[in-house]
Amino acid sequence: MIIGVPKEIKNNENRVGATPAGVNELVRNGHTVYVQATAGEGSGFADEDYVNAGATILRTIDEVYGIAEMIIKVKEPIESEYNLIKENQLLFTYFHFASYEPLTHAMIERKAVCLAYETVERPDRSLPLLVPMSEVAGRMSIQEGAKYLEKPLKGRGILLGGVPGVRPAKVLILGGGVVGTNAAKMAAGMGADVTILDTNLARLRYLDDVLPANVTTQMSNSYVIRELVQTHDLIIGAVLIPGAKAPNLITRDMLKTMKPGTVLVDVAVDQGGCIETCKPTTHQDPTFIIDDVVHYCVANMPGAVPFTSTQALTNATLPYAVQLANKGWKQACTESNELKLGLNVVNGKVVYKGVAEAFGLEYTDVAAVL
Numbered sequence: 001m002i003i004g005v006p007k008e009i010k011n012n013e014n015r016v017g018a019t020p021a022g023v024n025e026l027v028r029n030g031h032t033v034y035v036q037a038t039a040g041e042g043s044g045f046a047d048e049d050y051v052n053a054g055a056t057i058l059r060t061i062d063e064v065y066g067i068a069e070m071i072i073k074v075k076e077p078i079e080s081e082y083n084l085i086k087e088n089q090l091l092f093t094y095f096h097f098a099s100y101e102p103l104t105h106a107m108i109e110r111k112a113v114c115l116a117y118e119t120v121e122r123p124d125r126s127l128p129l130l131v132p133m134s135e136v137a138g139r140m141s142i143q144e145g146a147k148y149l150e151k152p153l154k155g156r157g158i159l160l161g162g163v164p165g166v167r168p169a170k171v172l173i174l175g176g177g178v179v180g181t182n183a184a185k186m187a188a189g190m191g192a193d194v195t196i197l198d199t200n201l202a203r204l205r206y207l208d209d210v211l212p213a214n215v216t217t218q219m220s221n222s223y224v225i226r227e228l229v230q231t232h233d234l235i236i237g238a239v240l241i242p243g244a245k246a247p248n249l250i251t252r253d254m255l256k257t258m259k260p261g262t263v264l265v266d267v268a269v270d271q272g273g274c275i276e277t278c279k280p281t282t283h284q285d286p287t288f289i290i291d292d293v294v295h296y297c298v299a300n301m302p303g304a305v306p307f308t309s310t311q312a313l314t315n316a317t318l319p320y321a322v323q324l325a326n327k328g329w330k331q332a333c334t335e336s337n338e339l340k341l342g343l344n345v346v347n348g349k350v351v352y353k354g355v356a357e358a359f360g361l362e363y364t365d366v367a368a369v370l
Contacts, residue, residue, distance in 0.1 A: 001031045001032075001069050001070055001324075001325040001326075001328070002031070002032045002034070002067055002068050002069045002070070003026055003031055003032065003033045003034070003068060003069070003070045003071075003072060003321075003325060004033075004034050004035075004036075004058075004064040004065060004067065004068025004070070004071050004072070005017045005018050005023070005033065005034070005035045005036065005039055005055075005064070005071075005072050005073075006036045006039060006061045006064045006065065006071065006073060006081075007036040007037075007038060007039035007061060008039075008042075008073065008074050008075055008303075009061070009078060009080065009081070010075045010078055010300060010303075011282040011283070011284060012282055012283035012284055012300075012303060012304070013042075013074065013075055013300050013303045014042025014043060014303055014304075014306035015042070015043055015074040015075075015300075015302065015303055015306045015309050015310045015313065016039045016040045016042070016043050016045065016074065016306075016310050017039075017071075017072040017073045017074050017093070017317075018033075018035075018072050018314055018317075018318070018321075019040070019043075019045060019310055019311055019314045020040070020045055020049040020050050020052065020053035020055075021053070021314070022314040022317075022318045022321070023035065023050055023053045023054060023055045024053035024054055025318055025322060026318075026321065026322065026325060027053065027054030027055070028054075029322055029325060029326055031325045032056070033050075033054065033055040033056070034055065034056050034057075034058050034063070034064055034067055034068060035047070035050045035055045035056070035057055035058070035064075036057075036058055036059075036060070036061055036063075036064045037057050037058065037059050037060075040310075042306050043306040043307055043309075043310040043311075044306070044307045045310075061081070061084065062084060065081070065084035065085065065086070065089075066084070066086075068089070069089065069090065070089075070090040070091075070092060070321075070324060070325060070329075071085075071089065071090070071091045071092065071093070072092050072093070072317070072321055073091065073092070073093035073094075074093060074094065074303075074310075074313065075093065075094055075300060075303075076093060076094060076095045076096060076097075076100070076103055077091070077093075077103070077106075077107075079102075079106075082106045082110065085107070085110040085112045086110070086112070087110065087111040087112070087347070088111065088112070088113060088347065089110075089112050089113065090112075090113045090115065090324065090329050091107075091112055091113065091114050091115065092115050092117070092317070092320075092321060092324060093116070093117060094116065094117045094118055094133075094270075095107075095114055095116040095117075095118070095344055096116075096118060096270045096271055097114075097116070097344055097345070097352070097355040097358070098244050098245045098271065098272065098354055098355050098358035098359075099245060099270060099271050099272040099273075101358075101359050104345065104350070104355060104359060104361070107345045108345055108348050108349075108350065108361075109348070111347045111348045112345070112347075113329055113343070113345075113346050113347065114343070114344045114345040114346070115324070115329065115333075115339065115342040115343055115344070116342055116343075116344045116352075117129035117130065117317065117342070118130045118242065119242055119341055119342050119344060119352060119354075120320065120338050120339060120341060120342035121242065121338060121341045121342075122338055123337070123338075127242060128316055128338070129313075129316050129317055129320070129342075130178070130240075130242075131178050131316065132309075132312035132313055132315065132316045133302045133309065133312070133313060134177070134178035134179045134182070134240075134267075135178060135179075135182050135312070136301070136302040136305060136308060136309050136312060137179055137182075137267050137301045137302055138178060138179035138180065138181065138182030138183040138186070138236075138238065138267065139182050139183070139185075139186045140301045140302065140304065140305065141179070141183045141186075141236045141238070141265045141267050141301070142160070142171070142183050142186035142187045142190065142192075142234075142236070143186070144265060144286075144296055144298075144301070145160075145171070145234040145236065145263050145265045145296065146160040146169075146190065146234070148263045148265075148287060148294050148296055149169060149233060149234060149261070149263050151261075153287070153294070154261065154287075154289060154294050155261045155263050155294055156169075156233055156259060156260070156261030156262065156263075157261065158233050158261075160187065160190045160191065160192045160234070161190045161191025161192060162191060167193070168191050168192045168193050169192050169193070169233040169234055170192070170193045170194075170195070170231060170232040170233050170234075171183075171187040171192045171193065171194045171195070171232065171233070171234045171235075171236065172195050172197070172228050172229065172232035172234070172235045172236070173187070173194065173195070173196040173197065173235075173236045173238055174197055174220065174225065174235070174236065174237050174238055174239055174249050174250075174274060175196075175197070175198060175237070175238035175239040175240065175268075175274075176196050176197070176198030176200070176203045176204060176207050176217070176238075177198075177203075177238065177239075177240055179236075179238035179240070179267050180196055180198070180236070180238035181196075181207065181211075183236045183238060183267075184196050184207070184211055184215050185211070187215075187234075188211060188212045188214050188215050189212075191214070192214070192234075193214060194211075194214060194215040194216065195215075195216045195217075195218055195228060195232070196211070196215060196216070196217055196218070197217075197218050197219070197220035197224065197225065197228075198217070198219075198220055199219070199220050199221075201219065204217040204218075204219065205217075220249075222249070225249055225250065225254075226254060226257070229250060229254050229257060229258055229262075230257045230258060230259075231259075232262070233259070233261075233262060233263070234262070234263045234265070235250070235262065235263070235264050235265070235275075236265050236267065237249070237250070237264070237265065237266040237267055237268050237269075237273065237274040237275050237278070238267050238268065238274075239268050239274040240268060240271065241271070241354070242354070244271070244354035244355075244357070244358060245271060245272035245354075245358050246268040246271040246272050246273055246274040247274060248273070248274060248275065248276040249274045249275070250264070250274065250275040250276060250277075251276045252276050252277050252290075255277060255290060255291040255293045256291055258291075258293050260292035260293075261292065261293075261294065262292075262293050262294070263293075263294045263296065264277075264278070264293060264294065264295050264296065265296045265297075266278040266295070266296070266297045267301065269281075269297040269298070269299050270299040270300070273297065275295070275297075277290050277293075277295060278295055278297040279297060280297055280298075280299040281295075281296070281297045281298050281299070282298060282299075283298055283300075283303065283304055286298050320336075320338075320339060320342075323336060323339065324339070330370055333366075333370055334370050340366055340370070343366050343369070346366075346369040347369060349362075349364040349368070349369060350362065350363055350364060351363075351364050351365070351366040351368075351369055352366075
């Protein structure tokens with residue numbers, strides 16, 4: 001198979017779809033890999049590294065899309081890429097369709113085969129291609145939240161871990177999944193007073209067992225959230241409904257009950273956000289303020305630490321990319337239910353129910369395209 005790895009062009013996105021080690025594995029399996037010039041630069045990989053791994057370097061993104069049967073990316077295509085995508089071309093990347101209708105319609109129109117990292121799912125309901133970036137984003141949410149609690153950045157002016165004789169910051173985490181658990185580990189390790197909410201009692205029991213003593217678990221509901229946001233300094237939105245839009249757990253009217261300088265970090269923003277007032281921001285301009293509450297809503301948080309993120313992502317995606325390249329997408333998805341669940345839009349048809357429901361589009365059972 002001919003595989004293309006384009007340079008990411010989303011604002012401040014420094015990750016790349018494959019490391020040189022990943023490219024080498026694809027080449028060893030008999031495939032041809034084209035990498036756009038400087039695609040790996042932001043992650044610390046030179047063109048020479050890719051050439052040594054067996055890839056061919058192409059100068060422009062148009063050339064990569066033009067020659068490739070499968071595109072391996074990190075982020076969803078943006079508007080300037082739409083017309084480069086060919087009918088039947090396999091795109092293997094994060095899409096988060098349910099949060100952005102124009103992208104969905106563009107991929108339907110291009111009749112591409114869109115296999116989304118975020119909906120590849122194992123029998124135990126875990127999301128293996130979302131996990132590594134969720135781990136990074138969860139840990140970064142605390143790192144960034146701690147920074148924006150500083151007074152010069154319009155936060156409350158509170159040190160996350162406090163000091164002897166002065167109480168630490170109070171951190172509220174909405175969601176006890178991968179993002180929430182990693183956020184809780186980081187916040188607890190820095191000495192904060194942490195509360196983590198979830199609607200799954202079994203999950204809360206598990207978290208209660210494995211997290212440090214300065215983390216309190218609590219059952220989540222709208223009443224509890226409304227009460228807790230009034231007293232917490234840093235609030236992390238870590239809710240995920242695979243392939244669907246995140247629910248709004250913090251509403252606009254709750255902002256007025258928060259302390260001035262409270263910081264909100266909505267990690268779910270790439271799925272529409274779980275905080276009503278959040279809208280996607282960039283690393284270049286990451287925050288905005290509503291009712292004296294700081295909102296940090298960067299939609300590609302792991303892009304700020306690309307050396308770590310790219311390696312973590314390739315570790316997870318490579319085995320699936322090899323299956324797709326070796327067998328072709330139809331056979332691979334027929335034989336692997338995990339990959340089949342990754343199919344979202346195929347040849348103009350929406351084959352993932354969460355995406356169809358988000359925009360009232362016609363849903364086609366994935367079996368019809370395999």
